Amino acid sequence: MWDVLPVTQKSFGEAARVLAWAFLDEPVSLAIYKGFGPEKRLRNLTADFASEMEVCLRCGNPLQVCEDGKVVAAAVIYQPGAYPLSWIEQTRILIKSILGHDFYDIRPSLKWLAEIDKIHPQEAHYYLEYLGAAPEYQGRGLGSAILHSLTAKADEENKGCYLETASPRNVPLYQRHGFTVIAEKSIIGLKAWFMWRPARGGGAQA
Template identity: 35%
Template sequence: MAGPEASPSARVATASDVDRIAAVLARAFEDDPVWSWILPDEASRPRRLAAAFAILLREVHLRHGASEHSGRFDDIESAALWDPPGAWRLPLATQARQLVPFVRAFGTRLPAALRALGRIERHHPKEPHWYLAYLGTDPQAQGNGLGSVLLRSRLDRCDEAGTPAYLESSKESNVPYYERFGFRVTRELRLPGDGAPPVWLMWRDPGAG
């Protein structure tokens, strides 16, 4: 009989999952070009990434009840942080609450991080859409279809509701992966700063893919 590892499912993320999801995303994005540029010190990057993702989960994404995680044997090995239509822009009060924790997480690299995030936000589509802020799988669990489970969970509902979806890919090698799910590149956006890498803005019409 097939065990739980044979058919992982998407489960809604809750406050009790924050530390484990943050750790998974920190490992998933440790070699990411954008995060590597923002946090160039390899020794402190895992700790700083985990702190940043924990802040984002608690202050931004969990409140929507739309972020999900998946894994084999009911472990948390992959996570997708989604924001519903009209909810991707942070209220000023939320930005203010994040400031001190982000200073601790990013240190002297906070200005570079804010400039990069500001450039990305200025090009965020205005049309109503579901926003995939982050999708990451623990490197040791990659290749098991966990990211696909999480993508299909939300995209199937987007198709049912006739709602587009949007993401920014910070790795060019991931662009073909998202294209298989119906996303298409709308712009290659260069981030501000010396040596800053690009990101690929990707849009998906409902029913695509």
């Protein structure tokens, strides 16, 4: 029903704004931007996702869904071998985010990233780093359409897929797309689930 297409140079800013809206009340965003109201959180998340999307456009395979020419869902995805990003790209993201930010305590964010990276699988896989649908479009199958497109490509190439989430409601969604929980961990006061979808041939785990 929904067409899933690559994010383009023209659309990446819009895709980033959709992700910022989607993640406005997501647990990690709330923990990192503790004390910020919705407007300020949105501004900072937009800066974060703009730099994430820009890097993903260069090094990964970001996807989007549009309705009437307007981006309504998007995902930051890295193909096997592209993640972890080089130090140059990581520094670029950090600097761009900091420049576009209001002052905040960056330590929870760095702690979150360091802890999730410890669990990140070594085996070649597609990494779904961020997935979001515009709030008014949630629950209409957009996230599933992107997940379907991602997993179909991974199956074609016989590759695994991996993601993490701190939203319990998302766990069954990912399970429906073939992911299973391979680890659970408490980080910065949040419970996180680490999920793996094996390559069609089986594949190893984290």
